[in-house]
Structure formats: C-alpha cells, structure tokens
Amino acid sequence: MIDTIKIYKGLRASLEGKFPNDTVQIKDIKNITRPSYYLRFVSENRTKTAPKIEQITNVFEIIYFAEENKLLELLQAKNGLNELSDKKISVTDGQKTKFALISDVESSLNEEEYYLQTTITIEFAQIIPDDDSDFVKMQKLKMDNEITE
Numbered sequence: 329m330i331d332t333i334k335i336y337k338g339l340r341a342s343l344e345g346k347f348p349n350d351t352v353q354i355k356d357i358k359n360i361t362r363p364s365y366y367l368r369f370v371s372e373n374r375t376k377t378a379p380k381i382e383q384i385t386n387v388f389e390i391i392y393f394a395e396e397n398k399l400l401e402l403l404q405a406k407n408g409l410n411e412l413s414d415k416k417i418s419v420t421d422g423q424k425t426k427f428a429l430i431s432d433v434e435s436s437l438n439e440e441e442y443y444l445q446t447t448i449t450i451e452f453a454q455i456i457p458d459d460d461s462d463f464v465k466m467q468k469l470k471m472d473n474e475i476t477e
Contacts, residue, residue, distance in 0.1 A: 332372055335428055338420075347365065350365060354366075365391070366393070384451065385449060402442065406435050412433065413448075433446060
C-alpha cells in the first residue's frame, strides 16, 4: 500500500530530479543553504469512496530560498514547480512502481526575504485490503515478531 512516507520520498526524488543543482532540505530550516528547497508534510485526508476503495489527499509545502535577491530567480523556481503539476509522483510500493497525481500547485512570493512558498496537493486512490488478505496477515505477523523481540 502507498503511505505518506512513500509519497514524501517520491516528491523529494522529483524535486531532486527537477532541480539537480539545488539542495532539498528536509531538516534544520534554521541553517538555510541558498539556493535550496525545504520540503515539509502539511496534512493528509483519507476518504472511503467505495466499500474497498479510499481516496487519499496529501498536502506538502515547499519553500524555495533564492540564492540572490532577484525576483527573476523566484519566478524561475515558481515555473519549475508549476511544471511538476504536469507530472505524476513515482512511488515504490514493494517491487511495483505506482503513481500519484499532483492535483494542485499554489504559490506565493515573498520579495522582502526572497523566498517562494508553494503548496502541492497529491491525490491517489487505493484498494483497502481485507482483514483476511495476505497483506494484512503479513503485517500482523511482522508486528507480532517486533513485539516479541
């Protein structure tokens, strides 16, 4: 099953692929390296749309810290992030690669401190496994083993 961690890793890989010369920071926003992108998880919403299907919406925030105090640099970063909205996020689920859709990209510029704040919404649907499915049995077995160790 796809979870938030896999989506996060897929989004981070997409950012690193799109902007190979810039750092993607996931920790320590106090020591900002410029230019860089700071990626953080904002929220998740799960909605059951059918008896065995759920719709999952994840929201992430990306803050781009410009290297120079130039509006053009912020606008170029904004255009690059907008191009991500035409793409799908690759997510590795076991040995399979699945895709999640970027459904919304919203940006705002701060010209005083020269950063770009972007919110990205990622959506996907997945089948909810039965309690008696092999997946659930394996998860329970794994949890039982971890508890007894």
